[in-house]
Amino acid sequence: MPPSPDSERPPKRQKSSSPMANIPNVIDVAPMGTVLMTVSELAGVKSAKLRLSQDMLTIASPIFADMITKAMQAGSTSGDAVLIDAAGDDEPEALYLLFNILHNRNEKLPSRLTAEALCKLARMVEKYKCATSIGRGTTMWFDRLYNSAKAGTVAVDVWKMVEATFLLDEPMFFARFTEMWVLSEPLASNTLLSAVRDGDVTMKRLAVELFNRRHAQSAAIKGDVDLLVDPCSVAFAQSAKHYIDYAPGMPPDADDDGKTVGSMCHVDEGAAIIFLGALRDDLIWPPLVWPTTLGALISQLQAFRTPAYDDCDKCDFCEDVKTRFGLAVDVVKKMHKDRLWGLCLDCFKAGGVKEGECRYEHSKPKGK
Ligand SMILES: [Zn+2]
Ligand SMILES: [Zn+2]
Numbered sequence: 208m209p210p211s212p213d214s215e216r217p218p219k220r221q222k223s224s225s226p227m228a229n230i231p232n233v234i235d236v237a238p239m240g241t242v243l244m245t246v247s248e249l250a251g252v253k254s255a256k257l258r259l260s261q262d263m264l265t266i267a268s269p270i271f272a273d274m275i276t277k278a279m280q281a282g283s284t285s286g287d288a289v290l291i292d293a294a295g296d297d298e299p300e301a302l303y304l305l306f307n308i309l310h311n312r313n314e315k316l317p318s319r320l321t322a323e324a325l326c327k328l329a330r331m332v333e334k335y336k337c338a339t340s341i342g343r344g345t346t347m348w349f350d351r352l353y354n355s356a357k358a359g360t361v362a363v364d365v366w367k368m369v370e371a372t373f374l375l376d377e378p379m380f381f382a383r384f385t386e387m388w389v390l391s392e393p394l395a396s397n398t399l400l401s402a403v404r405d406g407d408v409t410m411k412r413l414a415v416e417l418f419n420r421r422h423a424q425s426a427a428i429k430g431d432v433d434l435l436v437d438p439c440s441v442a443f444a445q446s447a448k449h450y451i452d453y454a455p456g457m458p459p460d461a462d463d464d465g466k467t468v469g470s471m472c473h474v475d476e477g478a479a480i481i482f483l484g485a486l487r488d489d490l491i492w493p494p495l496v497w498p499t500t501l502g503a504l505i506s507q508l509q510a511f512r513t514p515a516y517d518d519c520d521k522c523d524f525c526e527d528v529k530t531r532f533g534l535a536v537d538v539v540k541k542m543h544k545d546r547l548w549g550l551c552l553d554c555f556k557a558g559g560v561k562e563g564e565c566r567y568e569h570s571k572p573k574g575k
Pocket of ligand 1 (some may be wrong): 523524
């Protein structure tokens with residue numbers, strides 16, 4: 208929702224004898240401010256003037272500082288006030304929202320913002336190079352949108368949010384929304400790459416990196432699933448076949464009549480068949496049966512329970528498939544718990560793995 212300046216004090220003649228008293232259509236963002244920025248229209252007021260703090264603008268943005276300096280040099284003043292015009296392509300509502308954040312007018316900030324509005328704000332912050340001053344002022348909106356998107360109550364364009372978190376230099380939600388993209392974008396989908404074909408260079412690089420990230424994560428999970436299948440497959444290997452209580456390759460002893468007796472041991476095979484069947488039922492293995500998104504696959508993995516299997520008949524020469532499989536399930540689940548599924552903003556900006564600490568905590572490859 209665009210910010211609504213409806214509740215602003217209606218423009219009226221001021222009683223003071225300040226030189227600004229005669230300037231109409233003023234909306235106070237900073238009541239004592241000495242900068243008046245004219246916007247095309249705000250809250251139905253044509254050529255509205257936003258009263259802003261010169262100090263705040265100068266500290267927050269080198270671009271605003273420059274605009275003010277130029278206006279002063281050109282003599283665009285009225286008494287104490289410096290008069291500047293908003294850029295024609297800046298949306299007045301987005302500017303108004305930006306100024307309310309910069310001037311700490313928390314009571315004027317909407318409790319919710321749509322993904323589109325947040326994106327517009329982000330582009331404006333980028334344009335005026337004031338991400339540092341905005342600081343964590345946008346966290347509340349990201350938090351709301353992230354939670355609604357996660358709960359599925361609001362359809363959010365995740366790529367837009369990735370872009371907004373990038374422009375606003377918001378490491379926590381950059382990691383969260385890139386993760387959301389990697390986990391929720393169907394594995395077969397290529398739409399992002401075609402969508403950013405005309406975007407700027409950084410956004411294209413971001414899209415490509417996100418795309419590659421999903422590919423790498425998918426390959427990594429294939430490797431994790433191999434860890435689960437391996438203890439099962441060993442039960443079917445020729446080298447593991449053995450008679451009960453006899454090592455593989457050893458024939459059982461002959462009985463008094465000279466006949467060999469004894470039966471093959473099938474404890475491991477039984478376990479392997481049950482476990483592989485369960486993996487298949489839960490759409491974890493083989494990759495052919497995977498769900499369409501990595502997120503769904505990971506949920507399946509996290510919810511997976513090793514089926515009960517009674518291996519009390521195992522002998523000394525069994526491979527102990529049951530125990531090894533159970534351990535592998537634990538290891539894979541644990542690895543997934545603290546894996547960075549999405550991207551780290553600091554690492555992305557560093558063009559690889561950032562040296563030292565990142566603002567978003569994550570594990571890094573050893574030796575880097
Ligand atoms: Zn055995
Ligand atoms: Zn990092």
